[in-house]
Amino acid sequence: MQESLLEVKNLKTSFxxxxxxxxxxxxxxxxxxxxETLGVVGESGCGKSVTAESILQLLNERTxxxxxxxxxxxxxxLTLNKKQMQQIRGNEIAMIFQDAMTSLNPVFTIGDQITEAxxxxxxxxxxxxxxxxxxxxxLTGISSPEMRFHxxxxxxxxxxxxxxxxxxxxxxxxxxxxxxxxxxxxxxTIQAQILEVINNIKNELNMGIVMITHDLGVIAEVCxxxxxxYLGQVIEDADVESLFSNPAHPYTKGLLQCIPQIDxxxxxxxxxxxxxxxxxxxxxxxxxxxxxxxxxxxxxLNEPPLLEEINDKHKVRCWHYDKI
Amino acid sequence: xxxxxxxxxxxxxxxxxPLLQVRNLKKYFPIxxxxxxxxxxxxxxxxxxxxxxxxQTVGLVGESGCGKSTTGRAILRLTxxxxxxxxxxxxxxxKLKEKEFHKIRKDFQMVFxxxxxxxxxxxxxxxxxxxxxxxxxIGTKRDQMDRAMELLLKVGIRKDQFYRYPHEFSGGQxxxxxxxxxxxxxxxxxxxxxxxSALDVSIQSQVINLLKEIQENxxxxxxxxxxxxSVVRHMADQICVMYLGKIVERAPTDExxxxxxxxxxxxxxxxxxxxxxxxKNERIVIKGDVPxxxxxxSGCVFHTRCPFVMERCKxxxxxxxxxxAGHYAACHLND
Numbered sequence: 001m002q003e004s005l006l007e008v009k010n011l012k013t014s015f016x017x018x019x020x021x022x023x024x025x026x027x028x029x030x031x032x033x034x035x036e037t038l039g040v041v042g043e044s045g046c047g048k049s050v051t052a053e054s055i056l057q058l059l060n061e062r063t064x065x066x067x068x069x070x071x072x073x074x075x076x077x078l079t080l081n082k083k084q085m086q087q088i089r090g091n092e093i094a095m096i097f098q099d100a101m102t103s104l105n106p107v108f109t110i111g112d113q114i115t116e117a118x119x120x121x122x123x124x125x126x127x128x129x130x131x132x133x134x135x136x137x138x139l140t141g142i143s144s145p146e147m148r149f150h151x152x153x154x155x156x157x158x159x160x161x162x163x164x165x166x167x168x169x170x171x172x173x174x175x176x177x178x179x180x181x182x183x184x185x186x187x188x189t190i191q192a193q194i195l196e197v198i199n200n201i202k203n204e205l206n207m208g209i210v211m212i213t214h215d216l217g218v219i220a221e222v223c224x225x226x227x228x229x230y231l232g233q234v235i236e237d238a239d240v241e242s243l244f245s246n247p248a249h250p251y252t253k254g255l256l257q258c259i260p261q262i263d264x265x266x267x268x269x270x271x272x273x274x275x276x277x278x279x280x281x282x283x284x285x286x287x288x289x290x291x292x293x294x295x296x297x298x299x300x301l302n303e304p305p306l307l308e309e310i311n312d313k314h315k316v317r318c319w320h321y322d323k324i
Numbered sequence: 325x326x327x328x329x330x331x332x333x334x335x336x337x338x339x340x341x342p343l344l345q346v347r348n349l350k351k352y353f354p355i356x357x358x359x360x361x362x363x364x365x366x367x368x369x370x371x372x373x374x375x376x377x378x379x380q381t382v383g384l385v386g387e388s389g390c391g392k393s394t395t396g397r398a399i400l401r402l403t404x405x406x407x408x409x410x411x412x413x414x415x416x417x418x419k420l421k422e423k424e425f426h427k428i429r430k431d432f433q434m435v436f437x438x439x440x441x442x443x444x445x446x447x448x449x450x451x452x453x454x455x456x457x458x459x460x461x462i463g464t465k466r467d468q469m470d471r472a473m474e475l476l477l478k479v480g481i482r483k484d485q486f487y488r489y490p491h492e493f494s495g496g497q498x499x500x501x502x503x504x505x506x507x508x509x510x511x512x513x514x515x516x517x518x519x520x521s522a523l524d525v526s527i528q529s530q531v532i533n534l535l536k537e538i539q540e541n542x543x544x545x546x547x548x549x550x551x552x553x554s555v556v557r558h559m560a561d562q563i564c565v566m567y568l569g570k571i572v573e574r575a576p577t578d579e580x581x582x583x584x585x586x587x588x589x590x591x592x593x594x595x596x597x598x599x600x601x602x603x604k605n606e607r608i609v610i611k612g613d614v615p616x617x618x619x620x621x622s623g624c625v626f627h628t629r630c631p632f633v634m635e636r637c638k639x640x641x642x643x644x645x646x647x648x649a650g651h652y653a654a655c656h657l658n659d
Binding site for chain 2: 043044143157158159160187188189190191192193195196214215216217218219220221240241244245254255256258259260261262264266269270271272273276277
């Protein structure tokens with residue numbers, strides 16, 4: 001067995017708010033290996049982005065509390081101090097965000113922002129850093145990188161901004177990339193280009209990737225392993241083939257049936273999951289999905305299920321997965 | 325210019341007649357210099373033709389900036405078209421005076437993309453639904469109230485939520501309220517501008533089903549605008565694919581997905597990530613970005629990104645050709 005690159009163990013992230021403590025991520029566990037892409041999928045409010053931000057500890061430190069372990073190369077990075085964490089951010093673990101326009105600084109050129117990442121982590125002269133930045137830009141498939149280097153974020157298109165952000169994240173050759181909905185704001189043809197870029201660079205650098213998305217199509221396309229989240233918990237954890245061919249949790253099954261298929265029957269009604277996601281300050285007592293689940297019974301309403309192993313590649317958090 | 329075209333997609337279509345005929349619709353947004361001189365145009369919509377058939381859905385797909393929303397807004401006269409005509413009940417609605425148009429405006433309604441900004445946060449949802457009825461002076465106060473309550477029920481909102489404010493509802497519920505509001509004046513045509521794009525998948529399917537159900541019950545005609553091809557496929561009877569202000573392909577839904585013709589349509593279809601890891605899409609990757617609509621490319625607008633580009637494409641604008649019954653495409657490869 002390959003040694004794991006990132007191991008998140010029982011992560012619990014809670015925020016103190018005016019109305020009390022809200023636990024956005026409640027006991028999340030997963031592992032990422034080098035060269036592997038782990039997909040984290042779920043709907044808005046399921047805690048997928050908070051999980052990502054917790055890994056790099058990007059959340060407001062005054063109001064956020066992290067519990068559990070985040071082991072990066074065997075070391076728990078939650079115990080590191082600010083300075084040590086700064087060494088890891090960007091250098092070892094990098095992140096790309098959904099909205100490139102708000103993630104890039106509008107008053108600096110693309111080039112400035114990429115070289116800043118280089119000089120922050122490496123001892124390198126200006127000229128050398130510039131060259132490295134331009135090389136990275138061309139690796140992401142930007143046309144005429146020398147020209148783009150001197151341009152400001154507003155001067156280039158959305159797809160190019162996303163490429164520039166990827167270049168910025170990857171210029172220090174990180175071992176782990178966290179991609180938080182990297183293609184959600186883009187058109188499908190540009191999305192296809194960006195996913196290809198990420199995949200090529202992954203193979204080149206042998207990175208591990210945590211791909212956060214709500215799009216099951218993207219998951220099927222790029223991921224090797226998937227965790228499905230619902231209301232702060234992992235409800236299913238499987239390799240990509242089993243998840244799509246053999247979904248075990250009623251929520252995962254529902255999600256897969258909800259999407260209009262490009263080759264499905266158009267005249268039939270779409271499957272729906274009744275109701276809406278409950279709010280985090282009013283989490284159901286038993287199984288968190290029990291109120292919306294078509295199979296729930298008294299046990300589901302009262303006792304929270306645990307993440308159980310179906311086989312060595314597939315885990316599910318449901319009392320009745322073997323019966324439904 | 326005005327030539328009808330026949331569709332034989334299904335039986336429903338055979339005796340359907342066009343309710344709205346849009347011809348040569350253009351919308352240019354002028355660009356002015358700092359001194360107010362007119363220096364150019366953003367050619368957002370550049371000569372679009374399509375028909376809306378009674379109780380059917382026409383899907384308008386394309387990527388951001390292709391002009392699909394502007395097209396939708398123009399036929400409601402939310403933005404004044406630069407050129408073109410839209411024949412409704414034998415009259416060109418673009419030529420009507422504001423006052424005259426007001427009389428038929430209730431036949432045209434819209435459901436917007438963003439459920440958070442399309443409802444007035446200071447208005448109770450009940451009032452929001454009554455408002456269009458007030459404007460068009462439909463019924464007494466009592467009738468308006470009753471109808472609003474009934475509409476809320478129809479879209480799946482409880483009657484007792486009548487006096488609540490928009491912020492008390494989730495995105496999916498707000499979209500339902502937006503739909504109820506559009507239905508308040510008994511419209512004929514509803515323009516749905518990305519109605520489910522801001523919603524989560526589990527909520528998206530609820531709203532799609534509701535839209536279909538409402539279409540049956542209220543005998544509506546939809547213009548359904550979306551960038552999501554699988555959603556459009558589920559909703560629409562006929563699909564127009566737009567690129568840079570022009571319709572490049574138009575066909576009945578099954579025909580379009582079964583035999584896509586235009587290279588852009590093919591690339592678009594192949595770019596959708598499928599939720600099935602076993603199928604690896606044979607992808608036609610198109611390079612680069614959409615060109616600026618201020619200076620659209622000469623000839624075929626797609627030639628800068630087309631994998632099959634020929635010398636001719638750079639000079640000559642391809643015309644719409646009928647390939648099979650009801651299937652039109654504008655591409656030189658078809659000659």
